[in-house]
Amino acid sequence: MQSNAALEYDYSVAKLFTITAILFGFVGMLIGTLIAAQLAFPELNYLLGEYGTFSRLRPLHTNVVIYGFTVSGVFATFYYLAQRVLKVSMAESKFIMFIGKLQFVLYMILAVSMVVTLLLGITANKEYAQMEWPLDLLTVVVWVLWGVAMFGLIGMRREKALYISMWYFIACFLGVAMLYLFNNMEVPTALVAGVGSMMHSVSMYAGTNDALVQWWWGHNAVAFVFTVPIIAMIYYFLPKESGQAVYSYKLSLLSFWGLMFVYLWAGSHHLLWSTVPDWMQTMGSVFSVVLILPSWGSAINMLLTMKGEWNQLTENPLIKFMVLASTFYMLSTLEGPIQAIKSVNAIAHFTDWIPGHVHDGVLGWVAFMIMAGIMHMAPRMYKRELYSKKLVEAQFWLQTTAVVLYFTSMWIAGITQGMMWRAVDEYGNLMYSFIDTVTVLHPYYAIRALSGVLYLTGFLMFAYNIYKTATAGRKLENEPQFRTPMA
Amino acid sequence: MDIRELQGYASFFMTIFLVVMLYGYIIYLYRSEKKGEKDYEKLGNIAIDDEIDSTPVNTSDSVSSEKKEQNK
Numbered sequence: 001m002q003s004n005a006a007l008e009y010d011y012s013v014a015k016l017f018t019i020t021a022i023l024f025g026f027v028g029m030l031i032g033t034l035i036a037a038q039l040a041f042p043e044l045n046y047l048l049g050e051y052g053t054f055s056r057l058r059p060l061h062t063n064v065v066i067y068g069f070t071v072s073g074v075f076a077t078f079y080y081l082a083q084r085v086l087k088v089s090m091a092e093s094k095f096i097m098f099i100g101k102l103q104f105v106l107y108m109i110l111a112v113s114m115v116v117t118l119l120l121g122i123t124a125n126k127e128y129a130q131m132e133w134p135l136d137l138l139t140v141v142v143w144v145l146w147g148v149a150m151f152g153l154i155g156m157r158r159e160k161a162l163y164i165s166m167w168y169f170i171a172c173f174l175g176v177a178m179l180y181l182f183n184n185m186e187v188p189t190a191l192v193a194g195v196g197s198m199m200h201s202v203s204m205y206a207g208t209n210d211a212l213v214q215w216w217w218g219h220n221a222v223a224f225v226f227t228v229p230i231i232a233m234i235y236y237f238l239p240k241e242s243g244q245a246v247y248s249y250k251l252s253l254l255s256f257w258g259l260m261f262v263y264l265w266a267g268s269h270h271l272l273w274s275t276v277p278d279w280m281q282t283m284g285s286v287f288s289v290v291l292i293l294p295s296w297g298s299a300i301n302m303l304l305t306m307k308g309e310w311n312q313l314t315e316n317p318l319i320k321f322m323v324l325a326s327t328f329y330m331l332s333t334l335e336g337p338i339q340a341i342k343s344v345n346a347i348a349h350f351t352d353w354i355p356g357h358v359h360d361g362v363l364g365w366v367a368f369m370i371m372a373g374i375m376h377m378a379p380r381m382y383k384r385e386l387y388s389k390k391l392v393e394a395q396f397w398l399q400t401t402a403v404v405l406y407f408t409s410m411w412i413a414g415i416t417q418g419m420m421w422r423a424v425d426e427y428g429n430l431m432y433s434f435i436d437t438v439t440v441l442h443p444y445y446a447i448r449a450l451s452g453v454l455y456l457t458g459f460l461m462f463a464y465n466i467y468k469t470a471t472a473g474r475k476l477e478n479e480p481q482f483r484t485p486m487a
Numbered sequence: 488m489d490i491r492e493l494q495g496y497a498s499f500f501m502t503i504f505l506v507v508m509l510y511g512y513i514i515y516l517y518r519s520e521k522k523g524e525k526d527y528e529k530l531g532n533i534a535i536d537d538e539i540d541s542t543p544v545n546t547s548d549s550v551s552s553e554k555k556e557q558n559k
Contacts, residue, residue, distance in 0.1 A: 087539055
């Protein structure tokens, strides 16, 4: 292929997924804040009849933030940065452009169907895999289309070496494809046995085997949706925004293979002290602890990328978002392995420490990176300056405070809960009933609900900032090379 | 030996195998760079210099072919 001076990167598909990321981010976080408030104030369960109960809304929250917000963010950043690191434009191939747009249309149909079916209570009853079988089939189509676009762009590339971000996107594609198929092997009861609704299915596995496959998936949804593509983002956006090449490319390769090797084996830590074979529980524990190494390899590589350029941390709020994101990544990848140690898990399991851990990862790492990525992309996609730097600064501090309030309240709540459940008197009788723990935990639940309000407010500020950037930001003559211009 | 014990041994030996592979990869990375066959660090520039009309950072599949050409 010959290089063409008039050729430009085409961001039409990236823009579409950016809009859905913001939309689903708002909806998912709104529901999250509501259910956090419901735990503190149970009367809020009865606002919308059956559709407003915690049990109906909780899976909706997790699915919308994972498959709506995060996956849209992954697709948006992929369609933006894959072109750039491969040095090929979507505009060069009508076929790939069509695939990208078709993927978006089917994805929207899928996401809306997911929201409606979960609200109606139609669920496969597997955590993070609640979508019923017809939606699972559509998911496969959407995912395969993404693969076609990904490998199509790779096939057309001018840059022969695949940048590390592309390795991570490929891993995301392959990892999710494999795990999703295995975990969603299900039998539609109406078709096979003529029993039940057309939308109903049962898992092909039974008992402990089902639990093992479920958590092989469940934990690796964290790996291949919340970790791998987010690392792909930071490996591109932090160097590009700061103008500093990644500190050690070799370390990025080592961390990649280390993560691929270790992550897949850690899922059984969700089943510690259960009926799965003991060696498998121990393996899950050991691999979880080893996982610190590749995770910290990537995070430290990012922090060292800022070597000699730390002044940018005070000058550029996007660098703040990304540096804090990698710091929260370090925190949650240290906390996770600690919780996976059998003796710690005996206290932590089923307590509020677990959602505390999840949220310092997702709020501090995943959402921070997606928002920073979108704020980096917006001026380049819309050819306009970012609307307000002050708004970005305010959003940063509001949301950082929210994350700290969330995880600290849940640390205290979780450990208190775990200790109270286990406490026995001198005769070996349990000292506390369940309601005693609820009474003690109430203030921490209220703090968590407050942190939800703060984070959601920050997200609304972000959404407003992007909307104003696209519509009223000052027009840019040239594309900024590194630092994102903001008014 | 029942199936569970067998699974345990299989997992253990596969872990050892993969650890050896990973360390082998580390040695390969550093050795090939030391010998001048590859230059991994320059690939970091792909994110920095990413205009559609800029010269690709790595046009050939390996640096070694370039070096061989130069040495002729």
